Amino acid sequence: MAKKKFNVDADFDEPLNLTPFLDVMIVLIPFLMLTASFFTVVVLEAKLPTPIPPDKMQEVKMPPPFDLVVMVPKDSIKIYVNNKDPLGPPQFFVDATDRKDSSNYSEEQILKFHSILIEIKKKFPTEERMALDPHPSLPLEKLAQIIDQSKTFTGTDAVLTEIPAFKESMRLFPGLAMKGVYVP
Amino acid sequence: MSAGGGQQVSGSKFGRGGAGTQKEVHLNLTPMIDMMTILVVYLVMSFSADPATLANSKDIELSRVLITSEKPKEVSVISLSKDMLLLDGKPICPVIINPKDGYPDFPDSVWSGFFIHPLKEALDKVKENGQAIERINPNKPFNGEILLHADRAIPFATLKPVMRSAGNAGFRQIKIAAKGMN
Numbered sequence: 001m002a003k004k005k006f007n008v009d010a011d012f013d014e015p016l017n018l019t020p021f022l023d024v025m026i027v028l029i030p031f032l033m034l035t036a037s038f039f040t041v042v043v044l045e046a047k048l049p050t051p052i053p054p055d056k057m058q059e060v061k062m063p064p065p066f067d068l069v070v071m072v073p074k075d076s077i078k079i080y081v082n083n084k085d086p087l088g089p090p091q092f093f094v095d096a097t098d099r100k101d102s103s104n105y106s107e108e109q110i111l112k113f114h115s116i117l118i119e120i121k122k123k124f125p126t127e128e129r130m131a132l133d134p135h136p137s138l139p140l141e142k143l144a145q146i147i148d149q150s151k152t153f154t155g156t157d158a159v160l161t162e163i164p165a166f167k168e169s170m171r172l173f174p175g176l177a178m179k180g181v182y183v184p
Numbered sequence: 185m186s187a188g189g190g191q192q193v194s195g196s197k198f199g200r201g202g203a204g205t206q207k208e209v210h211l212n213l214t215p216m217i218d219m220m221t222i223l224v225v226y227l228v229m230s231f232s233a234d235p236a237t238l239a240n241s242k243d244i245e246l247s248r249v250l251i252t253s254e255k256p257k258e259v260s261v262i263s264l265s266k267d268m269l270l271l272d273g274k275p276i277c278p279v280i281i282n283p284k285d286g287y288p289d290f291p292d293s294v295w296s297g298f299f300i301h302p303l304k305e306a307l308d309k310v311k312e313n314g315q316a317i318e319r320i321n322p323n324k325p326f327n328g329e330i331l332l333h334a335d336r337a338i339p340f341a342t343l344k345p346v347m348r349s350a351g352n353a354g355f356r357q358i359k360i361a362a363k364g365m366n
Binding site for chain 2 (some may be wrong): 028032
């Protein structure tokens, strides 16, 4: 046996047995393909409202100089800018009645919402704050779509991209805070 | 990858060579092995150890977004499916259906009307650990960041107590995981 092991000339003629290697590969590839995820996971920031310390309460201006509120019932998106009457009609409105029971908005609806935010940003280029007030029944995907469209600017708006205050950041309203999730 | 690669199929009779003609046919496995090796390397690389992928579950279908491209960091993950609430893969409490409104909800035994107690307690421990790490290594500060990995159909009413519990435990920077479609 030992003699055969060291017989170099005889060993060269034997082909490499690939069967165990192929067996392992055939098990490994389906396992990895089933467990792997082929999409990119991204994260959307949802800040919670921060309580104002008592010693800074006097510095708070009431009403705030800029107040953008996005109210999201199941069937629409209502946008209020510096609205004095919180129960009054919104300045901007996206109808989503056809998506009332759907978990997401159509591309058309979400692009309309984005274009409304661009119009607001043109008037208030230095403002970054936005309060989001979702209805309790609103599914997470709709909420995620709204957060996604509110923060970063996409598109080619000649007027907006010429505003120096906006040019640097290219962001719409990144200071988004969730209403109704007050944490003491 | 071209080691060996010849598997012998001996004694096979191919073609119309007639009786008695025997050919030794060698099956060339080299291209197949090359392809498999590349595939395995690619799959192992894509099988990354980022927290969002590790917490990925068949019960959770993520929301789809168009613009955002921010990648998740290595932080604790709250997973919320239609059946279970988990923190870093460990079960916290079951999710039940509220008979009043039909929304997914949490059992009364864990729910105080404001916080989900087991979640807050577990997050308090995570925060303590994070602050202990910060004391030892100031380069790794505790920044109160947490990843919320929830199903896209979960209503805001169910998310609210989770966010509130996280916020009360000191995790005010809540990051919602989603599928990037850009």
